[in-house]
Amino acid sequence: MPETINPLRYPGAKRTLIDYIDDLLHENNLQGCCFIEPYAGSAVVGLELLQRKSIHSLILCEKDILIYAFWKSVFSLTDDLCERILNTPITIETWHQLNHYRQITDVNQASILDLGFAGLFFNRTNFSGILKANPIGGINQTSQYNIDCRFNKTRIISIIKHLAKYRDSVEVYCNDAIAFMKTQNARFLQESCFAYFDPPYYEKGSKIYRHFYTKQDHITLSKYVREVRHLDWLISYDDAPFICGLYSDTGAQYRPFFLDYSCASKIRTKGKELLISNLPLPPFPVGNAVQL
Ligand SMILES: C[S@@+](CC[C@H](N)C(=O)[O-])C[C@H]1O[C@@H](n2cnc3c(N)ncnc32)[C@H](O)[C@@H]1O
Numbered sequence: 001m002p003e004t005i006n007p008l009r010y011p012g013a014k015r016t017l018i019d020y021i022d023d024l025l026h027e028n029n030l031q032g033c034c035f036i037e038p039y040a041g042s043a044v045v046g047l048e049l050l051q052r053k054s055i056h057s058l059i060l061c062e063k064d065i066l067i068y069a070f071w072k073s074v075f076s077l078t079d080d081l082c083e084r085i086l087n088t089p090i091t092i093e094t095w096h097q098l099n100h101y102r103q104i105t106d107v108n109q110a111s112i113l114d115l116g117f118a119g120l121f122f123n124r125t126n127f128s129g130i131l132k133a134n135p136i137g138g139i140n141q142t143s144q145y146n147i148d149c150r151f152n153k154t155r156i157i158s159i160i161k162h163l164a165k166y167r168d169s170v171e172v173y174c175n176d177a178i179a180f181m182k183t184q185n186a187r188f189l190q191e192s193c194f195a196y197f198d199p200p201y202y203e204k205g206s207k208i209y210r211h212f213y214t215k216q217d218h219i220t221l222s223k224y225v226r227e228v229r230h231l232d233w234l235i236s237y238d239d240a241p242f243i244c245g246l247y248s249d250t251g252a253q254y255r256p257f258f259l260d261y262s263c264a265s266k267i268r269t270k271g272k273e274l275l276i277s278n279l280p281l282p283p284f285p286v287g288n289a290v291q292l
Pocket of ligand 1: 200201210
């Protein structure tokens with residue numbers, strides 16, 4: 001298996017931060033902690049840290065029921081999910097058949113397997129992995145790229161089976177991030193916990209995710225981390241003045257960086273991002289993320 005594997009092609013996935021967060025945990029004696037991702041998405045950070053044995057357990061919370069149901073299926077319905085992947089044609093007809101799952105807002109309105117497979121299907125057949133987008137190749141499939149060009153069944157199944165081996169160390173919840181965190185206070189007292197908050201982007205969240213944040217939601221997160229006790233935390237954000245203003249008087253540490261940087265071409269392909277934490281933030285290791 002390659003070092004960082006994930007079955008989703010998730011917009012805003014923080015693969016680039018894995019080593020950095022691993023170092024942050026080690027420098028603060030948090031290795032072996034319970035690692036919480038309240039905005040799970042692809043959960044690429046937590047899943048990799050679990051495989052490296054840098055953390056003891058992983059708690060995932062995601063508000064999008066298609067993504068929640070996908071992760072729930074990976075860890076609880078592994079064989080059924082893999083069979084569904086194997087037996088479903090990756091075609092525009094299937095895209096239309098599954099389309100109604102994108103309208104479902106209550107997790108009890110369909111089975112976890114149906115919702116979870118639909119989540120994977122739209123993630124891997126839509127433009128840029130965006131669940132609310134149109135399919136690769138367009139509705140009329142007239143482009144040179146077909147709907148199945150990012151759907152390598154064999155590879156996806158092998159990644160899912162590999163990750164499912166960690167099922168005893170992973171919990172998956174469907175909830176609003178802050179509402180969920182407020183249910184976890186007892187856990188913070190019982191074990192060493194670290195929360196990695198990666199909320200929807202301030203600037204472009206509404207274009208990418210089915211659930212995104214208003215200004216008030218960003219304020220609510222900043223209030224939560226001000227008030228929470230017995231929890232170390234890190235937040236990653238797009239570097240917007242409004243966000244900086246929310247944390248400027250909290251005593252939190254800041255570290256701006258470029259999330260995606262092509263060293264070969266010296267072209268920065270994505271915008272500036274920001275890390276905020278109650279812990280001292282170490283320098284970046286040499287790699288794709290470039291410290292400013
Ligand atoms: C920036 S992405 C997280 C990406 C993730 N860290 C990764 O590496 O793939 C933000 C995620 O938060 C989810 N989300 C949006 N609003 C939420 C809420 N109120 N509570 C929990 N999750 C939410 C979105 O569906 C999206 O998956």
